[in-house]
Amino acid sequence: MYRKKFIPPLLKRPPTAPATQNTDSEPPQKKIKLESQSSSQKSADSDSGRSSQASNGVRRVLPVSRITAGPGSRFNPPTIIRKPLVPVANPPAAAEKEAPKPTTGDDGGRHYFNVLWRKFQARKHKTWDGDGVLAIVNGNATLQDINGRDIGSGRVSKVPVEGDVISLGGKEVEIDSALPTSDFMAGKPFLKSKGKQTDTEPTISPAEFYAKSTFKPPLLSGTTVTKTNTQKPMARFDPNAEGALVMKRPDISSSKNKTIVDVVVDPILSRHLRPHQREGVAFLYEAVMGLRPYEGRGAILADEMGLGKTLQTIALLWTLLKQNPIHNQSPVVKKAMIVCPVTLINNWRREFKKWLGNERIHVFVADGKSNVRDFTHGPVYNVMIVGYERLRNIQDKLKHCQIDIIIADEGHRLKTAENKSAQAIRSLATPRRVVLSGTPLQNDLREFFVMVDFVNPGILENYSTFKKQFENPIVRSQQPEASKSDKELGNARKASLTELTNKFVLRRTAKILAKYLPPKTDVVLFCRPTKQQLELYQAILNTTVAKRQMGSMDTALQLITLLKKVCNSTSLLKPKGKEDDETKLSNSILEEAKVAGSALIASNSSGKLKVLEKLLVTLKKTTKEKVVLVSNYTSTLDILEKMLNSKGFHHLRLDGKTPANKRQDLVDKFNHVNSDVAFAFLLSSKSGGAGLNLIGASRLFLFDSDWNPATDLQAMARVHRDGQKSHVYIYRMITTGCIDEKIYQRQITKQGLADSVMDQKAGGSNFTSAELKDLFRLDTETVCNTHDLLGCECGEIGELPGEDIEGQEEEQEDEPIQMTGWTKASVVDMDKQEEAYRKATSKARQRMKALLEFSHIDPEKIPESVFRDSSPKQPGDGEEEENDDDGEGEEEPLPIIEDEILQTVLDETPKAISFIFTKNSI
Structure with a gap:
């Protein structure tokens, strides 16, 4: 049992007491206990002999009197003669041991204490609400919390000591320790919780210690429990745990007097990340934290579609919103903004809910009904999702809020410096910017420069310098007619640009998904135009209006649009009620061609449409698969919808007229119902060609092509995504010999430039500038103009064009073949001419590497024996295998076209498809 605290009596100093005392005097004698003394007398003597302590630290002792007995009897009571009180000085150590000094206050009546406080509690096991500071000045006590806020005040009758519990301002306060006046005046107790600990092992606060303890030890001098130092600077999550994703630490030299802790991605997310996704998170973290070797804090995540x-x-x-590599500092990011196309807003909201739930993070969606002030001025929302169009309207309101990071999804939309959405983001002056784009380089290097300058301003200087030093040499080296010196300069500049941009651009292709996704087959179908299409196409080209349009690229776009409609369906040229420039041009051309209102327009004639209809009917009869039909034009979707209705095929549709709040519901419905409820999904590539997961379908048909290859690539990636279980077939439909094929050729050129810069592939322009300018020529004799331009001698029966020629370099630049004028046959060196042609073919194949990955098939040249299903017979079929003399059986030829649906269509309508490119991947 612990003894009770000793409180000395406040005795008055006797007037005879000297100011100083000789400490060498004889100590007082013990009082003799007398058996005959009465109990009352014993009590009085005991009280009289009690030592007392004066304010000067001197103790008085009552000495024992001399005892004498009376002469008559031995039992006479003794006579006690008392001596005066003798002042005795206590040793300083003994005085301090018995009663510590109550405070370290100054002589002006000021006293300060570190305390624990809590509101009054009626429960048995009480806990403390927090630490605080108690200041007593001339009897007026003020209680403050660790933030310096007054939480209680009152009067105290005496100065408390360590361990006392007093009531003040409706709160219970326990004195923990005395606080020096200098520390209080410097504000040190109020900085302790906010400042950075300089000790290697910071002490745990009393409130935390008692809150975690089940037993509260007394605070007496002899029984004080030593406080253990258990709180060390540590990461939010265990960096040594299995599967922990630990971010790179900042350089300790740049963090003087700072404690560095590990930043670990929340295990609730990291356990779902695939290896390439873990690499991507680490890359983005290092970029936005300035830990990579370049000037800036922006990054471009250029992964292909479907990589997460x-x-x-x-x-x-989530990592930046909750953690900081500097110990005891607030998180790196407090407010974040995601800018995306309006069609992806709900998709982002669903993804946050899927991975983090509603209880961990609150996401603000800036739609037309929301108040932006809730995000800018309130502490509830940390992340805002806003569309590009909406951002331009609210940018002034966002300037009053400090946004720490901006994510631009589908960032290739910011492809021009004059883009209003890009200007709105720049006006927010946020240094951390991340662009997400599966196709960062779409049309030319200028768009790539704008995107790089957006995330890291000034890193590539200005555009004029970039164009002269990088763009022009690289583009020139990609041309087929480029000289050896042009190629050397272009390759050097491309390598330099790649080395610089790789520091903040991360590019991975879909090949890394081979072990996660089912196989995919890409098929390019060249469909023969109908007789009505050829007549209408040629009649348009023969008009004087059309010939005038061909002279200028500005006016040629209207003519190109008109010819694209002819390729899709002749009925698209029917006159419409609206009067715009495009309609007026179309009407004037049709009137001159004398086809307006004729049967050519009235009929719904289209070679592509007939092939598509046959494929869909075969699919519906023989399988339970679902399909996605994609077009760039809503008018074309109308024709496709009429075709589906005529066949009784149930379908869903998403285009620009579909409300934003219903788009995700359409996608979810299509993915979960069977083909009897929704066999087809009609999709506008401009409205829903990015971000949607249509994994309910296993086949996608791209009915028409766009000049921008990124638009088509995005649309074709809608079905081959996470969650897909079936073999995927992607069909690109092209009208042979028409503007469709010219657009496809132009896409190959642009994609070759993008692959060369982004993926470091050896490539180039597959066609000369003169060939690309020949857009309006109608070729009625070819089965595939693209294959003709390649100069490929593959045999067109499905075999790969030839061996890989990558890495082949010419020792010297080939001299052009001189064939001017008439030359005698006797003086012509035929061996030299053949060698020159061989090298020219080799150079062409080097430029066409992307198309060499496809098998080239002319249906008319496919032998009947290999076109049919020729899978090996199973045992028991009634036919035994015939072995040759060596004992080896003959191998059955594999089918050239593995797609049984396409084989069936080719068998029934062999003339509908003129040529096929096919490639199996993943």
Whole structure:
């Protein structure tokens, strides 16, 4: 049992007491206990002999009197003669041991204490609400919390000591320790919780210690429990745990007097990340934290579609919103903004809910009904999702809020410096910017420069310098007619640009998904135009209006649009009620061609449409698969919808007229119902060609092509995504010999430039500038103009064009073949001419590497024996295998076209498809 605290009596100093005392005097004698003394007398003597302590630290002792007995009897009571009190000085150590000094206050009546406080509690096991500071000045006590806020005040009758519990301002306060006046005046107790600990092992606060303890020890001098130092600077999550994703630490030299802790991605997210996604999160973190070797804090995540850019971004934001590599500092990011196309807003919201739930993070969606002030001025929302169009309207309101990071999804939309959405983001002056784009380089290097300058301003200087030093040499080296010196300069500049941009651009292709996704087959179908299409196409080209349009690229676009309609369906040229420039041009051309209102327009004639209809009917009869039909034009979707209705095929449709709040519901419905409820999904590539997961379908048909290859690539990636279980077939439909094929050729050129810069592939322009300018020529004799331009001698029966020629270099630049004028046959060196042609073919094949990955098939040249299903017979079929003399059986030829649906269509309508490119991947 612990003894009770000793409180000395406040005795008055006797007037005879000297100011100083000789400490060498004889100590007082013990009082003799007398058996005959009465109990009352014993009590009085005991009280009289009690020592007392004066304010000067001197103790008085009552000495024992001399005892004498009376002469008559031995039992006479003794006579006690008392001596005066003798002042005795206590040793300083003994005085301090018995009663510590109550405070370290100054002589002006000021006293300060570190305390624990809590509101009054009626429960048995009480806990403390927090630490505080108690200041007593001339009897007026003020209680403050660790933030310096007054939480109680009152009067105290005496100065408390360590261990006392007093009531003040409706709160219970326990004195923990005395606080020096100098520390209080310097504000040190109020900085302790906010400042950075300089000790290697900071002490745990009393409130935390008692809150975690089940037993509260007394605070007496002899029984004080030593406080253990258990709180060390540590990461939010265990960096040594299995599967932990630990971010790179900042340089300790740049963090003087700072404690560095590990930043670990929340295990609730990291356990779902694939290896390439873990790499992506680490890359983005290093970029936005300035830990990579370049000037700036922006990054471009240029992964191809389906690699999980959304999940990687959510993992990055959640880490920055909750952690900081500097111990005891607030998180790196407090407010984040995601800018995306309006069609993807609900998709982002669903992804946040899927991975983090509603209880961990609150996401603000800036639609037309929301108040932006809730995000800018309130502490509830940390992340805002806003569309590009909406951002331009609210940019002034966002300037009053400090946004720490901006994510631009489908960032290739910011492809011009004059883009209003890009200007709105720049006006927010946020240094951390991340662009997400599966196709960062779409048309030319100028768009790539704008995107790079957006995330890291000034890193490539200005555009004029970039164009002269990088763009022009690289583009020139990609041309087929480029000289050896042009190629050397272009390759050097391309390598330099790649080395610089690789520091903040991360590019991965879909090949890394081979072990996660089912196989995919890409098929390019060259469909023969109908007789009505050829007549209408030629009649348009023969008009004087059309010939005038061909002279200028500005006016040629209207003519190109008109010819694209002819390729899709002749009925698209029917006159419409609206009067715009395009309609007026169309009407004037049709009137001159004398086809307006004729049967050519009235009929719904289209070679592509007939092939598509046959494929869909075969699919519906023989399988339970679902399909996605994609077009760039809503008028074409109308024709496709009429075709589906005529066949009784149930379908869903998403285009620009579909409300934003219903788009995701349409996608979910299509993915979960069977083909009897929704066999087809009609999709506008401009409205829903990005971000949607249509994994309910296993086949996608791209009915028409766009000049921008990124638009088509985005649309074709809608079905081959996470969650897909079936073999995927992607069909690109092209009208042979028409503007469709010219657009496809132009896409190959642009894609070759993008692959060369982004993926470091050896490539180039597959066609000369003169060939690309020949857009309006109608070729009625070819089965595939693209294959003719390649100069490929593959045999067109499905075999790969030839061996890989990558890495072949010419020792010297080939001299052009001189064939001017008439020359005698006797003086012509035929061996030299053949060698020159061989090298020219080799150079062409080097430029056409992307198309060499496809098998080239002319249906008319396919032998009947290999076109049919020729899978090996199973045992028991009634026919035994015939072995040759060596004992080896003859191998059955594999089918050239593995797609049984396409084989069936080719068998029934062999003339409908003129040529096929096919490639199996993943």
